[in-house]
Amino acid sequence: MKPALDETDLRRSSTLDNVKRWIWQRRVFGLFVAFPTIVLAAYLFLIASDQYESEAHFIVKSANTTTVPGTGISQALSMVTGSTSSSGDATSVADYLTSHDAVSALRAKLGLVERFHRPEIDYLSRLRKDDPTPEQLLKYYRKQVAVHYDGDTGITTVKVHAFTPTDSYAIVRRLLELGEQRVNFLNHRSYNDAIETSRKQLADAEAALANAQGRLTSYRQTRRDIDPEVSGRAQIGLVSTLTGQLSGARAQLSAMGSMIDHNSPQYRALASHVSALEAQLAAQSGRLTGGSNTIAAGIGGYEDLQIRQQFLAKRYEAAAASLDKAQDQALRQQLYLVRVVDANMPVKALFPERWKILATVTIALLLAYSIGWLIVAGVREHAA
Structure with missing residues (x-):
């Protein structure tokens, strides 16, 4: 004969069976909601490192x-x-x-x-x-x-x-x-x-100005004249002085010729002086405008070089001002x-x-499970 089970054992067995039955009936919920939630909670609170x-x-x-x-x-x-x-x-x-x-x-x-x-x-x-x-x-x-x-x-x-x-x-x-x-x-x-761009323009202007200055220096060395303009003014002054002296000597010679004999030593000396002044005047006038190597020609070439140098100097100043402006604007930016x-x-x-991650994932799983349950229930109802 088997020993009779007491009332406590019967209640315990009945409760265990009910728990097993309840778990089995909700196995899908446990698999898709409860189990992932428990695993996530264990990771978050037991394993995950603080940040x-x-x-x-x-x-x-x-x-x-x-x-x-x-x-x-x-x-x-x-x-x-x-x-x-x-x-x-x-x-x-x-x-x-x-x-x-x-x-x-x-x-x-x-x-x-x-x-x-x-x-x-x-x-x-x-x-x-x-x-x-x-x-x-x-x-x-x-x-x-x-x-x-x-x-x-x-x-x-x-x-x-x-x-x-x-x-x-x-x-x-x-x-x-x-x-x-x-x-x-x-x-x-x-x-x-x-x-x-401003730097390049300044460098180009500087190179052009240096080249013009070099050509001007070379021109002075070739002509052997530091400032042809000053030399020209001095030459014009010399010609004017000689012209005045010649006019005075001629006047004196003309007055003397009316009073003394032309063969007299005084007259001949004065005539020789007039001739010397005329020769000197012709020579000095020839230096001014007598040919390609004259002061007039030298002044023309010198003025051309000087005008170009002045133009390039202004170009250099404008380029330098443009660079300063560009630098100032760049600094302000x-x-x-x-x-x-x-x-x-x-x-x-x-x-x-x-807690935020756990709650978010749990709610998402619950929503997904609810939607899936509604779909399955609808299919079963339709099939029935």
């Missing part, structure tokens, strides 16, 4: 600032922060901070791979390889670093998630330095581009990175947002 967020804000502005048009709070912020119309430059800086160049700089100077590949970081959160390819590192980097440019306020926000407070703080600080270096590079390139909010050293881990 610390460091944040910084900056704007890119120039000395020649123009406020961004807007209304309300965006206009007020633009007046306070000095947002500029050069939003393209600010966008380029933000894009640079999430580029291969920035990742390469962080990898070389900050040990980016080592900071994201610590052994204490859980497997799903950390960088998988200790020597990732640039593409793999960039993909992971963009999950941990967010750079957002606000077109209304002109403020760029940089957020970094890392697994220690010092790592997130160091990465943000280095990103700000890279942003400043990028702005300096843009300034250098735009400055050179803006004044390159120089960009500056202004830190609105500097990087902070985080104290408490805010990520991952465990």
Whole structure:
């Protein structure tokens, strides 16, 4: 005979059977909702590593600032922060901070791979390889670093998630330095581009002026005359003096001829003096306009060279003024990175947002399960 089961054992067996039956009836719910939720909760609260967020804000502005048009709070912020119309430059800086160049700089100077590949970081959160390819590192980097440019306020926000407070703080600080270096590079390139044409014009004008000065010096050496204009004026004065002296001597000779004999020694001496003055006057007049190697010809060539030199000197002055203006304008368009909010050293881990993630996934699974249950129930009802 089998021993009779007491009432306690019967109740316990009945309860166990009911639990098994209840679980079996809800096996689909448990498989698609309860089990994933439990696994996710176990990972989030038992395995997932804490992540610390460091944040910084900056704007890119120039000395020649123009406020961004807007209304309300965006206009007020633009007046306070000095947002500029050069939003393209600010966008380029933000894009640079999430580029291969920035990742390469962080990898070389900050040990980016080592900071994201610590052994204490859980497997799903950390960088998988200790020597990732640039593409793999960039993909992971963009999950941990967010750079957002606000077109209304002109403020760029940089957020970094890392697994220690010092790592997130160091990465943000280095990103700000890279942003400043990028702005300096843009300034250098735009400055050179803006004044390159003016510099070339000034160099051409300087070379042309030097060439004209050299030709003028060579002309003086060839003519053996420092200043043909002064020499010409002196020669004209000499011819005028000789002309006056000749006129006086002729008058004196004519008066003497009416009073004494032409064969007298006085008359002959005066006549010889007149003849000498006439010969000297003819010779000096010939130096002025007598041929191609005369003072008149020399003055003409000298004046041509001098006029060209003066024209080129004015051209050089205009080119120098244009360069000064271009430099001044380029300097007024120089960009500056202004830190609105500097990087902070985080104290408490805010990520991952465990309860938020768990609630979101649970609600999504419940919705998916409900929709699936309604579809199956509708099919069964239609089949019945």
